[in-house]
Amino acid sequence: MLRLSIPLRQALARLSLPMLIAAAFGVMLLGKADTLLVERARMVLADALMPVWSVVQEPVGAVNNAVREAEALWNIRAENARLREENDRLHRWQATALALESENALLRRQLAWVPDPAPNFFTARVVADGGGTYARAVLLATAVAMPARKGQVALDERGFVGRVTEVGSRSARVLLATDINSRIPITLENSRARAIMVGNNAVRPRLQHWPEGQAPREGDRVVTSAEAGAFPSGLPVGVVRWSDSGAPEVELFARLDRLDVVRLFDFGLTGILPPESVARPEPRGRR
Amino acid sequence: MKPPIRGRTEPPAGLLRRIDAILRGAFPSLVTLGLIVLAAVPVGAPGLVMAVCLPSVFFWTIFRPSAMPPPAIFAIGLAQDLLTLAPLGSGVLVLLLVHGVIMRFRSLLVRQSFWLVWLVYAAVAVAGAALAWALTGLLNWQLPPSTPAMHQLGISMGLYPMLAWVLSRAHRAMQNAEA
Numbered sequence: 001m002l003r004l005s006i007p008l009r010q011a012l013a014r015l016s017l018p019m020l021i022a023a024a025f026g027v028m029l030l031g032k033a034d035t036l037l038v039e040r041a042r043m044v045l046a047d048a049l050m051p052v053w054s055v056v057q058e059p060v061g062a063v064n065n066a067v068r069e070a071e072a073l074w075n076i077r078a079e080n081a082r083l084r085e086e087n088d089r090l091h092r093w094q095a096t097a098l099a100l101e102s103e104n105a106l107l108r109r110q111l112a113w114v115p116d117p118a119p120n121f122f123t124a125r126v127v128a129d130g131g132g133t134y135a136r137a138v139l140l141a142t143a144v145a146m147p148a149r150k151g152q153v154a155l156d157e158r159g160f161v162g163r164v165t166e167v168g169s170r171s172a173r174v175l176l177a178t179d180i181n182s183r184i185p186i187t188l189e190n191s192r193a194r195a196i197m198v199g200n201n202a203v204r205p206r207l208q209h210w211p212e213g214q215a216p217r218e219g220d221r222v223v224t225s226a227e228a229g230a231f232p233s234g235l236p237v238g239v240v241r242w243s244d245s246g247a248p249e250v251e252l253f254a255r256l257d258r259l260d261v262v263r264l265f266d267f268g269l270t271g272i273l274p275p276e277s278v279a280r281p282e283p284r285g286r287r
Numbered sequence: 288m289k290p291p292i293r294g295r296t297e298p299p300a301g302l303l304r305r306i307d308a309i310l311r312g313a314f315p316s317l318v319t320l321g322l323i324v325l326a327a328v329p330v331g332a333p334g335l336v337m338a339v340c341l342p343s344v345f346f347w348t349i350f351r352p353s354a355m356p357p358p359a360i361f362a363i364g365l366a367q368d369l370l371t372l373a374p375l376g377s378g379v380l381v382l383l384l385v386h387g388v389i390m391r392f393r394s395l396l397v398r399q400s401f402w403l404v405w406l407v408y409a410a411v412a413v414a415g416a417a418l419a420w421a422l423t424g425l426l427n428w429q430l431p432p433s434t435p436a437m438h439q440l441g442i443s444m445g446l447y448p449m450l451a452w453v454l455s456r457a458h459r460a461m462q463n464a465e466a
Contacts, residue, residue: 013356016356016357016358017357017383017386017387017390020357020358020360020361020379020383021380021383021384021387023361024361024364024376024379024380024383025376025380026376027365027375027376027379028374028375028376028377028380028422028426029376030375030376031374031375031376031426032374032426038369038375041369042369042370045366045369045370046370049324049327049370052324053324053327053328056325056328057328057329060328060329060330064330126329127328127329128327128328128329128370129327129328129329129333129335129336130327130370130371130372131333131334131371131372132333132334132336132337132370132371132372132373133333133334133337133371133373133419133423133435133436133438133439134372134373134420134423134427134431134432134435134436135371135372135373136333137372138329139327180429180431180432200432201431201432201434201435202432202434259329
């Protein structure tokens, strides 16, 4: 142990707070100056904590499921009526879908259509909230066998969730579509108009920059667009809803508040990533 | 040859005693770090990490400042900023400033009733949230929405009594062990 005289120790104790406050400003500058270092530090910490989260997430997930089950039991009557109505509607749609499918197959045969290859995907568990107060992100536990890569697209069982922005050796961070920094090029399915879906940390991201005279209409389906080469076109995103304040928003298909498992698709697209991050070798010598 | 010492001296610091003292000293910071890590597990409420961190630092600064020195707070703040996507350093600064202000009024606060301390905590949390909001806006050069801050503030104020109850039990147990 270091032995210091009492006055010196007292002086040090009195000085430590101002010095550390100055150091906090230094850390802020460092965080602004070297974002790559910060990103790496974040992923090292996430990698280190991943085993803890993986263990803790099990009982928490079990409790969450139990709560959901209880809710479902409580609402069982209303849910049953809703499902019956929906089932009737979907039966009608099924007939339409089957007819369209056969017609589509016929047309493709006539055109000698080369189908898109089925994209590779793997499934990863959501183990931690990686965002905090002013960001919306989740941390995934990825195994060594899973080639997680920046720019991969995350979908849950219903639709678009977000994009992989940081990759560690056994964890990956997905920036959700609702994050304030999220900008997703989308297409309105009815009018084929392009627009940008802008996150605002609220539940529903907003639509911006649609073409003149083709304002999104209530209930329009929203899918991703291949603009800028960041996403493949046609991934289901959500439905347009006009807010009370008169702004078009997207009600996402994905249930971002209860993400347990997401699928990471690798479409091999590198559109939005800056060139240096594409050229940089993958972390820890994978791939 | 040394002259014999008169009277009884403290028993020599054995290894176990040393470990015991070190662990007791480190307990508050370690528990706070553990709470932050656990708070990151998704339960459907975002922003829980910061809502858990501030009450813990506030409580230990008032009731056991020797166990929550500025370097420990710096480490806790850094861990909090790295776990969340907050601009690096903003959480550190907020926690250190809260510590500094509380230390100034500590002698007053430590004698007050729980309700008054809770009220003071609420005021500190509001100031901390406002500062964090401003720092986030400044460092990201983008005006952050205020609703998440309100959410976090509400959760944090609501969590304080629960956390304080558990932490005061721990504090009392530590006092008993030291007596």
